[in-house]
Amino acid sequence: MNILLTGGRAPATLDLARAFHRAGQTVFMAESLRGHLSEPSSAIAQHFLVPPPRQQTGSFIEALKDIIIQCKIDLLIPTCEEVFYVAMGRGQLPCKVFVEPIEKLDALHNKWTFMVKAIEHELSVPETILLGGQEDLLHAYAQWRGLVLKPVYSRFAARTLILPPLKKALSTLTFESPWIAQEHMQGRQICTYSICHNGHVTAHTAYFSEFTAGPGATITFQHTHHPETFDWVTKFVKATNFTGQIAFDFMQTPDGQIFALECNPRATSGVHILANHPEFINAFFDESMLCFIPNDHSSHMLSTAMLMYGLPASLAKGRIGKWLRTFFTSDDVILDGKDLQPFLLQFRSIFHYLKLAKQHGITPLEASTFDIEWNGEGG
Numbered sequence: 091m092n093i094l095l096t097g098g099r100a101p102a103t104l105d106l107a108r109a110f111h112r113a114g115q116t117v118f119m120a121e122s123l124r125g126h127l128s129e130p131s132s133a134i135a136q137h138f139l140v141p142p143p144r145q146q147t148g149s150f151i152e153a154l155k156d157i158i159i160q161c162k163i164d165l166l167i168p169t170c171e172e173v174f175y176v177a178m179g180r181g182q183l184p185c186k187v188f189v190e191p192i193e194k195l196d197a198l199h200n201k202w203t204f205m206v207k208a209i210e211h212e213l214s215v216p217e218t219i220l221l222g223g224q225e226d227l228l229h230a231y232a233q234w235r236g237l238v239l240k241p242v243y244s245r246f247a248a249r250t251l252i253l254p255p256l257k258k259a260l261s262t263l264t265f266e267s268p269w270i271a272q273e274h275m276q277g278r279q280i281c282t283y284s285i286c287h288n289g290h291v292t293a294h295t296a297y298f299s300e301f302t303a304g305p306g307a308t309i310t311f312q313h314t315h316h317p318e319t320f321d322w323v324t325k326f327v328k329a330t331n332f333t334g335q336i337a338f339d340f341m342q343t344p345d346g347q348i349f350a351l352e353c354n355p356r357a358t359s360g361v362h363i364l365a366n367h368p369e370f371i372n373a374f375f376d377e378s379m380l381c382f383i384p385n386d387h388s389s390h391m392l393s394t395a396m397l398m399y400g401l402p403a404s405l406a407k408g409r410i411g412k413w414l415r416t417f418f419t420s421d422d423v424i425l426d427g428k429d430l431q432p433f434l435l436q437f438r439s440i441f442h443y444l445k446l447a448k449q450h451g452i453t454p455l456e457a458s459t460f461d462i463e464w465n466g467e468g469g
Contacts, residue, residue: 091115091116091164091165092115092116092118092161092162092163092164092165093110093115093116093117093118093163093164093165093166093167094118094119094120094154094157094158094161094163094165094166094167094185095107095110095117095118095119095120095128095166095167095168095169096119096120096121096140096154096166096167096168096169096170096172096173096176097121097168097169097170097171097172097173097357097462098119098120098121098123098126098127098128098129098134098137099121099123099126099127099128099170099439099458100127100169100170100357101127101359101362101392101423101424102169102357102358102359102360102361102362103119103127103128103169103170103357103361104127104128104131104133104423104424104432105361105362105365105423106167106169106357106361106365107119107128107131107133107134108131108133108365108426108429109365109366109370109371110133110371111133111134112133112368112371113368113371115371116135117133117134117135118134118135118136118137118138118157118161118163119134119136119137119138120137120138120140120153120154120157121137121138121139121140122139122140122141122142122143122150122172122461122462123439123442123461124139124442125435125438125439125441125442126439126442127424127432127436127439128432130431130432130435131429131431131432132428132429132431133429136161138153138157140153140154140157141153142461142462143172143175143176143461143462144175144460144461144462144463144464144467145461147175147178147179150172150175150179151175151176151178151179151182151183154166154176154179154183155182155183155184158183158184158185159184163185164185164186165185165186165187165188165374166183166185166186166187166188166189167188167335167357167374168187168188168189168356169335169356169357170356170357170459170462171245171356171459171462171463171464172462173189173195173334173355173356173464174192174195174196174199174464175462175464176189177189177190177191177192177195178192188333188334188335188374189333189334190332190333190334190355194330194332195355196464196466198330198336198353198355199243199353199354199355199464200242200243200466201240201241201242201243201244201270201352202218202220202242202268202270203242204352204353205218205270207330208326208350211325211326211329211330213322213325213326213350214322214347214348214349214350215349215350215351216272216273216275216341216349216351217233217234217272217273218270218271218272218273219233219270219271219272220242220268220270221239221263221265221268221269221270221271222265222268223265224260224263224265226271227259227260227263227271228256230271231256231259233273234271234273234274236253236273236274237253237271237272237273237274238250238251238252238253238271238272238273238274239251239254239259239262239263239269239270239271240269240270240272240352241267241268241269242267242268242269242270242466243267243464243465243466245306245459245463250305250306252274252305253274267465267466272351275341275343275349276343276344277341277342277343277344278298278341278342279298279299279339279340279341279342279351280296280297280298280299280314280316280319280339280340280341280342280348281296281297281298281299281308281337281338281339281340281358281359281360282294282295282296282297282316282319282320282323282337282338282340282360283295283335283336283337283357283358283359283360283361283363283364284323284327284335284336284337284360285334285335285373285374286327286332286333286334286335286336287333287377287378288331288333288377289327289328289329289330289331289332289333290327290328290377290378290381291323291324291327291381292372292373292374292376292377292379292381292382293364293369293370293373293381293382293383294320294323294381294382294383295313295360295363295364295383295384296313296314296315296316296319296320296360297311297312297313297314297360297363298312298314299339300412300416301391301396301399301400301403301404301413301416302399302400302403303392303395303398303399303400303455304399304455307359307395308359309359309391309392309395309396309399309400310389310390310391310392310396310400310416310420311359311360311362311363311389311390311391311423312363312387312388312389312390312420313363313384313386313387314387315383318342318346318348319338319340319348320383322338322340322348322350323336323338324381326338326350332355334355334356335355335356335357335358336353336354336355336356337353337354337355337356337357337358337360338350338351338352338353338354339351339352339354362390362423363384363386363390364382364384366386367382367384367386369382370382388420388421389416389419389420389421390420390421390422390423391416391417391420391421391422391423392422392423392424393417393420393422393424393425394424394436396413396416396417400413400416400417401413424436440454443457443458444457446460
């Protein structure tokens with residue numbers, strides 16, 4: 091079978107490519123970023139440089155269509171935020187596309203409409219207010235002693251404000267696009283990742299967010315058995331009849347309650363926990379298989395991110411012992427003895443992020459999604 095993946099810049103996509111390759115599939119990659127992480131991988135039969143989805147959506151879809159015809163693609167799996175642009179053009183693509191229509195995806199990615207949908211299905215989420223202006227913001231501060239502010243469209247928690255003073259909130263929020271305010275919750279953050287077909291979950295994992303790059307992106311991954319979040323996910327997926335990859339961030343309070351904070355209807359780092367198991371690939375093809383949940387509790391990490399982000403943060407917080415234990419007992423998800431080039435050349439993609447960041451006056455983290463991020467355009 092011929093598989094086309096998009097989003098090769100992400101470590102999770104590299105792991106997907108390797109997993110499909112090990113299972114005997116022929117893997118093709120389409121990316122708009124030059125020198126991306128997955129480009130030199132021996133798991134990829136052919137790589138295609140395509141127009142940027144965000145800036146040239148029509149040309150991006152046409153390029154995918156040409157690749158599908160040329161390479162006789164059977165299945166297209168988008169992985170990063172280009173998933174939304176693929177969803178916009180899925181009706182024009184002459185193969186099976188593992189993604190929902192854009193209207194459905196957008197409602198899950200939008201942090202406000204996701205909250206509304208979860209409440210409709212009687213699933214637990216934090217108390218939330220949609221902020222359309224200063225009056226709504228003042229109302230939120232009057233309602234809660236501590237709160238969290240987030241744009242309805244954002245990623246990596248890059249613009250999230252946690253327990254901001256009112257003065258800072260008033261000076262930061264411009265309301266050019268909507269934000270939400272949520273009651274601040276103490277507890278432990280849990281991430282999940284699942285593969286689904288027509289409301290049925292075929293693969294699932296959960297992991298605690300122990301080390302992060304900045305405030306949001308988790309960089310260490312170890313499966314944890316967590317029935318409460320699995321029950322929440324299966325109910326939501328069934329209620330929405332969801333097909334595709336989907337991930338959630340939860341907060342578990344000290345008394346054991348769980349609350350879904352947001353939804354990512356795409357691949358996330360949970361792939362790293364599942365990718366080495368043969369049953370994982372079956373989850374994309376066998377729509378009726380029993381849900382695969384790993385028994386393996388080995389630890390995985392992005393070692394470069396652990397050195398760049400995890401180490402300084404651990405030194406500042408007095409957690410160096412935990413960092414050392416995690417770093418020396420975890421395997422690096424990019425390093426593969428049979429496929430060394432992505433590991434050896436990973437700084438090439440970082441260089442491209444730095445160049446793009448300087449060119450557009452944005453941060454390197456923002457540059458990593460500059461050409462693929464979705465903020466409700468046309469949705």
